Amino acid sequence: QVQLVQSGSELKKPGASVKVSCRASRYIFTSYPMTWVRQAPGQGLEWMGWINTNTGNPTYAQGFTGRFVFSLDTSVSTAYLQISSLKAEDTAVYYCARLKSYYSFAYYYYMDVWGTGTTVTVSS
Amino acid sequence: DIQMTQSPSSLSASVGDRVTITCRASQGISNYLAWFQQKPGKAPKSLIYAASSLQSGVPSKFSGSGSGTDFTLTISSLQPEDFATYYCQQYNSYPWTFGQGTKVEIK
Numbered sequence: 001q002v003q004l005v006q007s008g009s010e011l012k013k014p015g016a017s018v019k020v021s022c023r024a025s026r027y028i029f030t031s032y033p034m035t036w037v038r039q040a041p042g043q044g045l046e047w048m049g050w051i052n053t054n055t056g057n058p059t060y061a062q063g064f065t066g067r068f069v070f071s072l073d074t075s076v077s078t079a080y081l082q083i084s085s086l087k088a089e090d091t092a093v094y095y096c097a098r099l100k101s102y103y104s105f106a107y108y109y110y111m112d113v114w115g116t117g118t119t120v121t122v123s124s
Numbered sequence: 125d126i127q128m129t130q131s132p133s134s135l136s137a138s139v140g141d142r143v144t145i146t147c148r149a150s151q152g153i154s155n156y157l158a159w160f161q162q163k164p165g166k167a168p169k170s171l172i173y174a175a176s177s178l179q180s181g182v183p184s185k186f187s188g189s190g191s192g193t194d195f196t197l198t199i200s201s202l203q204p205e206d207f208a209t210y211y212c213q214q215y216n217s218y219p220w221t222f223g224q225g226t227k228v229e230i231k
Contacts (some may be wrong), residue, residue, distance in 0.1 A: 061219040110173040
């Protein structure tokens, strides 16, 4: 079945950068956009934005502009989240999720399959 | 931003109970609402989209209803594997927002 396998846990120092990968399998990668969601320790889910896997065009939620970058390598069906100038408050589990769409007066997107999650810990 | 408020924040229930979780949006979102289940240490699992449509492979004991600002997730007969935290999420407009979660615990 459809799978999204994410890269392993990361321990980084403040000010460093991290790149999280999300490798898709068993579907046509460019046919479905990808979204990213953050979950801080003991907290709920927070939407970060999404990327059009066909055009590479990203959309970022407020609060995730500047230091956060979504990118793709379609040759290996992989989406990436890069975070630069890491801060302690970036400590969280980061999830990718595939988006499916349907038309209802406009196109609407919902999450169907989630990635395995990547824990990023920022600590000196 | 649209605020999503779930109630209750937690509940205790027994195996076999019928459980209902409510999600209220701060403004109308038509039926652009999804529900997710998350178990400790695991990724969320998608249950429902468009307020009432079951995701593929999700058992029919889960059902969703509502439109506009008020929505419900119902589990018809709670089983041990259903003890988890449940989140609603609106995708009517950016930024997509989640409810704070409802933790379903064993009584």
